[in-house]
Structures are given as C-alpha cells and as structure tokens.
Amino acid sequence: MDDLDDPGRDLAALVQKSFDAHDDRLPYLTHQQETLSRGELQDRVTKQAAVFAGYGIGPGSTVGLRTPPSFTQLEVLLALWRLGAQVMLFDFRLKPPEVAALCGTCRPQFMVSAGSNVRATFGFRSEYEVVTERQGGGQAAGTGHRLVQFSSGSTGRPKVIGRTARSLAAEVDRFAGVPGMPVTGDRLLLLSSTAHSFGLIGGLLHSLAAGVSVVFAPRVFARDILRTALEHRITALFGVPTHFELLAAATDPPALPDLRIAVSGGEIMPPRVAADFAQRYGVGVGEAYGTTETGIVAIDVGGTLRPSVGRAAPGVSIRVRRGELDVALDESPYLFDSGGAQYTDGWLHTRDRAALDAGGAVVVRGRADSLVVIGGLKVDLTEVENVLREHPAVEQAVLVHEEMTEAYVAVRAGSEPPSAEDLLRWCRERLADYKVPRVVRLLDALPRTSNGKLVRQAALLRSAG
Template sequence: MDELLKDTDTGTGPGTDDGVGSLVQELFDARDDRLPYLTHQQETVTRGELRERVARQAAIFAGYGIGPGSTVGLRTPPSFTQIEVLLALWRLGAQVLLLDFRLKPPEVAALRTTCRPQFMVSAGSNVRATFGFRSEHEIVTERLRPGRPATTAHRLVQFSSGSTGRPKVIGRTARSLIAEVDRFAGIAGIPGAPGMPVEGDRLLLLSSTAHSFGLVAGLLYSLAAGVSVVFTPRVSARDILRTALEHRVTALFGVPTHFELLAAATDPPALPDLRVAVSGGEIMPPRVAARFAEQYGLTVGEAYGTTESGIVTIDIGGTLRPSVGRPAPGVQIRERRGELYVALDESPYLFGSGGAQYADGWLRTRDRATVDATGAVLVHGRADSLVVVGGLKVDLTEVENVLREHPAVDQAVLVHEDVTEAYVAVAAGAGRPSAEDLSRWCRERLADYKVPRVIRLLESLPRTSNGKLVRRAATLQAALAGEA
C-alpha cells in the first residue's frame, strides 16, 4: 500500500478520482484472487469473483454517466451487493455518500437536500421485509436533478450527528483511507502482541459496514490483508455462535451490544479457533468484558476512533482496560483542557457542517479524556450532546428538535444514562398525547436507534435561575415525582 500512497499525492483536482480507482485495484491486487473474501452461510465469494462482479457493476454505472467526480448516494442493506456497488463506484472515481440503511425517509431527504447528489443507488423492492444480512439485493439507480458534482477530492462521505441537531457531513479522501488501512497493517505487524487478523484468518464481522470501523477495519483492511470476512444471517447469540462454529472463525469485530449478547448466552459452546475479539463504536462496559472473558476465555480488545479520523487508539488484546489503548501507528493526539484532540492534515467537514471542531490541524473529538505517561487514553464520556447507543452516535439535540415539531409538544429534554429518556412538556391548549403517540412520531422521522427508550410527560419542565432548561436526570425525575 505504500507505493499507492505515494501515487495519490498527485491528484489533479476535485473532479478526478484522487487515486480511489487505483485504491480499489491495489486492494484486489494485494493478494491471490483464489483466496475466499466474503462468506455468508454456504455462499463464498473469492477475491477474483468479487473483482469480476465489481467490473460488471462499474460498467452498468458508467452507462448511467457515472464517472470521476460524480456524486452518488448509496443506501443498501448489509449484503454482498452493498460491497460490490461501493467498490464499483469507487473504481469509476465517484464520490460516494454512504447512507445507513436504517435512516428513515425524512432523514435521507434532509441529507439529500444538503449534499445534492447527482445519483441515488438504493435497494429495490421488498427491502422493508428483510431482516439481517442477505447475499444479494436488487438495486435501483436514479438520476437526481438538480445534482452537483464533487467540489473536493473526498471520495467517501459519511454523516455524524452535530451539536445543533444538524448532521455533520464528513469526507474522506483516498489518501486518508489508504493511510488507515496501513495503520491496521502496522498493528498486525507488532511482534509479541495479539494483532489484527492476517491472511488465512476468518473474521466474523458484526460491526456495521456503513460505519468507519466495519468498513475500513472490517472490509478494506481484510481485502488488503487476505482475510476472509464472514457474516451472520441475524444478530442473535444463537446465530452468531452457530456461524462462528460452522466457519471456525478466528477473529470477531463488533460493538459492546454484540459481546453482551454472547456473554449472556446460556451454556455457550467453546470457540477454540477464536484468537482475537475487538469492540469498537463505544466503550466496553467492564462487566461485559469480564463476563465475555469468563464465558469464552478470551479478553476483548478496544478500538476507539471517529468518523472524521478513522482509528485513533487500539488495544487489540484488551490488556490496558479501562483505557482504550495507545495511538495507532501514525496517529498524533493531545489532551487539551480535559478533551482529546487528533491531528488531521485538513478539515474533513463539508458544506460548513463542522463548525469550529477543526482548527489549526487538530480535530476536537469532544470526548473528555486523559492521556497517561505511556500514551494510553482513558475516555470519560462526551463533552457535548452526543451519546452512543448500541455503538452508534445519537445527538440528543436532534431528537429533541423532532419531538418539538409535534403539535402538542411545547418543550422536550433528553437525558442518557443507561438508556435514553425524553421528558416532554405539553403545549397549552393542545390535546395531551400519550407516550406511545410520541414514540410513534419519532419512529416515523428517526432511525430506530435514535428513538428514546422512555418518554415521560410533564406539565412543565424545570429550568435554572437564568431560564435554561435543566438537563440533569435527577432533577427531571424529581419534577416528575412532584407532579405525580
């Protein structure tokens, strides 16, 4: 990958592929085409077979006029199809807006309005009835008007909640993706320590392929390293364990929710081939890590990163808990006023969505953290309205804004401790909605993982002496008890 990294330094402008087409070619050329790459149940796709599928998809997309600098929204469920289409679009040099399939139509419409892609590639009919991973999906390609071509060299665009409720639009260049793949390769090469999966390993990937860790550490690194990626048909302890045994998986990547499922399994089978397990997305609760180790005799590692930067720190063997590990190779960090900053060559934010979060070569993660003398990072939680639910970031402000749009709601405050709770004040003169009504309202407008677990209705919400809404759970609970 180092030679390719040199090549990408000479991109010729925002409308060119900036090396992303070469990135796809290099990932395929790195290993033998006969090696298995993707496996789901009894179906296995080799690297060579995937290469042919990607070429066919690219030819079809080229017929629509997609080429270097085209902007394409991609929204498909987890599947071989999702991977084929993403690589095919990159092969053509397109800028891909990778949308989580769990987003609801109003959320997708808002992102399309902001980014104005020229094309939309979506899963076809009967998708709503699907559950879990499938090998293939029919796809539909739609030309959108008015759309605008890429104005920057970013070729992967993702979205993350912002402190104002407006999603941040985050771009990654081919160079950035290559550098992250190389970082994971560097971790794999550290002698005397548990490392990343290598050629011959079978990785059970539970992390979302629409998000950074699952996409780069799971898919792109595995393609470069010759690792076979295995998927489970459904995310349940029973299906995960059956898949792990059937395919003799040697590595497992997921979020704490997955490890909690496995830790709670009754009389689980031994997994003698499993040598490495890594959790990303959110901090692993110590009780879950301890229970998993007790059940399976393997300590779960920690990976910490951001959508903007990719991997920041990692502790593959989980030996440094409660820290999230030391910086990955090539990553520079610093602690400033109790918050963690990561060095980046350029701002990753598009359409002015990042605010002041990037300045003077440093990304402010908004995570409260301390760094010890060895470089190990201990994360203490968020410094803003972002929380993590099931490994996915949720902006409480965004959810509050959706609740306030309900005609019967005057004010709403969200708090998150073990679960996300909403405290809602009903507007004067409006009919009193039920908690079920408000939950349904949210589900129609937000991805399911963003919907508050509990909604509590009050006559009014407590405020501070200067009129600001109180966001302390204890105070809100006391107000609820007082009204009762």
C-alpha cells in the same frame, strides 16, 4: 500504500492494489454456504462499474448509496470508486425524511439503493437488487473527497464528513501496522456495521488488503453468531459491546477453539462485559476507538490496557487539551460548513473527555456535548429534541441518557395533550429506530435553572414528574 494525488484515479488504484495483493482464489466474503472469492468479487465489481458508467457515472459524480450490509453494498461501493465517483454512504436504517434532509444539503446526482422491500428483511442477506436513479438538482463533487459519511452534530444539524483516497489508504495502512490485527488466512466474523468507519475500513477494506476472509452471521442472535463461528472456524470477531454482552450471556455456549482475536468498537466496552466474555471464551476483548472524521485513533487489540482504549494507532498524533482529546489532521474533514469550530489550527476536537495514562494510552471519560452512543451508534440528543418540538402539541422537550434514553416533554397551552405512545410514534416516523427514545414522560412544565436554562439532569427531571 503509495502516495496518492488524483482523487478519482488514485482511489481506483487503491482498490485494485488491494485486489492484486493476494491470490484471486482466496475466499473473501462468506454468508452461510455462499462464498465469494476475491476474483469473483472483482469480476462483479467490473461488471457493475460498466452498468453505472452506462448511467453516466464517472470521475467526480456524486452518488448516494443506501443499501443494507451485504455483498451488494461492497460490490457497489468498489464499482463506484473504480469510476472515480464520490460516494455518500447512508445508513439504510435512516427514514425517508432523514435521507431527504441530507440529500437537500449534499445534492447527490444519483441515488443507488436496494430495490427490494428492505423493511421486510430480517437478518443478513448477501445480495439485493440494485436500483439507480438520477436525482434532480444534483451537483458534481466540489472537492477531492471520495467517501462521504454523516455524523450527528452537537446542534442537531448532521455533520457531513469527507474522506480522501489518501486518508483511506493511510487508515488501511494503520490497521495493518497494529500488532495483533487479523492477517492473511484469518477468518473474521464481522458484526460491526459496514456503513460506519470501523466495520467498513477496519473490517472490509483492511481485510481486502490483508487477505482476510470476512464472514457474516445470518442474524444477530447469540445462537446464530455462535453457530457461524463454529461452522466457519472463526479466528477473529469484530463487534460492539452489545454483541459481546449477548455472547457472554448465552446459555451453554460451545467452546470456540479457533477464536484468538476479539475487538469492540463504536462505544467504550464496559469492563464487566469484557471480563464475562473472556471468562466464557478464553479470549480478551480488545478496544478500538475512533471517530468518523479521523478513522481509527487508538487501539488495543488484546484488551490488556483497559480501562484505556489503547495507544494511538500508527501515524496518529493526539493531544489532551483542557481535558478533551484532539487529533491532528492535515485538513478539515467537514463539508458544507457542517463542522462548526470542531476543527481548528490542524486539530480535530473530538469533544470526548480524556486523559493519557503513564504509558501514553488514552483513557476516555465520556462525551463533553450532547452526543451519546447507543448500541455502537452515535445519537445526538438535540436532533431528537428538535423532532419532538416539531409536534404541533409540544412546547418544549429535553432528552437525557443514562441507562436508557428518556424524553421529557411539556405540552403547549390549549393543545390536546398527546399520549406518550403518540409521541413515540411521531419519532418512529421521522427517526431511525435506534434514535427513538425508550420512554416519553409528559410534564406540566420542564424545570429550569435559576438563570433560565432547561434542566438536563435525569434525577431532577424524574422528580419533577
């Protein structure tokens, strides 16, 4: 794409260029029997932009967007970008205290959300009512970033990550330059979350630019996914390892003769799951590795380079330093001083332990800090520990994650000990469901090392119980 300079005008131009790249009559978004062509979506975007302009949203306005994955989510996002707004993309699964904390840091001027009872919805819905509210104390954008996302920080403080029009355009181009990615005429079944980078940029934005049709399954059950794949003659599938494991374990699955591309992102694909899926459906599972800060870093669409996650994507510079992977960036992606020392001297330190194999492919060996990936979503164990410590009866808490997330809790002296279910309920009220520990275990005291640090080895904590 062309070089981009003005943050508002050029992002609007990027969106328009993607629409203009292919025939308006081509189908773009499909859910069950409902399909939006490229032209129909563009008409909706134009009308929605006019509505937002009536609220006073324009270049440099800051807008929080909190809707479930849907046609509406993309329609609203593109309309806000057309107006030059800075969009803060909230995962709809976040609970009100989490959203309030993020808004306290970022101070959006407007919040756009789904008007219906989102908690009551089950499965994918194509459309939602749009509710726009002006926020008291909001501030206009102080930088040229036009997409703002949030990622857990190693200290428990969320990182606020900004993407410019230039970086978004470059990432769409990177995906276009990767051999084997879906192209014009392909039908992509998108199971990856569209609130996160791989689903949004590798799924929706790349597909808009490349002329790919995006299809959504009504529910994330094997039978619904397989029925959708057959009905719409799916040629490509993007998801997280959990999706592929679900499909590999399906009873008497049908053949998927049109499927030729399958790519997993969000967390490292277990080789066993990839092998089981390939045996069932005759398609190798590729790997996409990236971060919210950088977008796509390395990718192997065909899954032929496992156990690596593939070679660096076109235009991405990487290095392995002190056993951890760094990615070159022109500027820090962090807003509101939320990144700490993770970006220095032109390098983003992913804090993923990694190595480069003889062919230059990236082998990722796990996290070097407290961040873990659960079902394709990043969870900072420190954040969950802090929420548990806020309970009036809790003295200390430690989380560990191996096959599942376990919380070990010590109760304050003189306090009435809460039950494990009480503490799980406390977490559910304050954290997105995917962050809630699977098990809470109460101990008289948490074990510590000889120098006074809390023990964080699961085996030792279990033995202390």
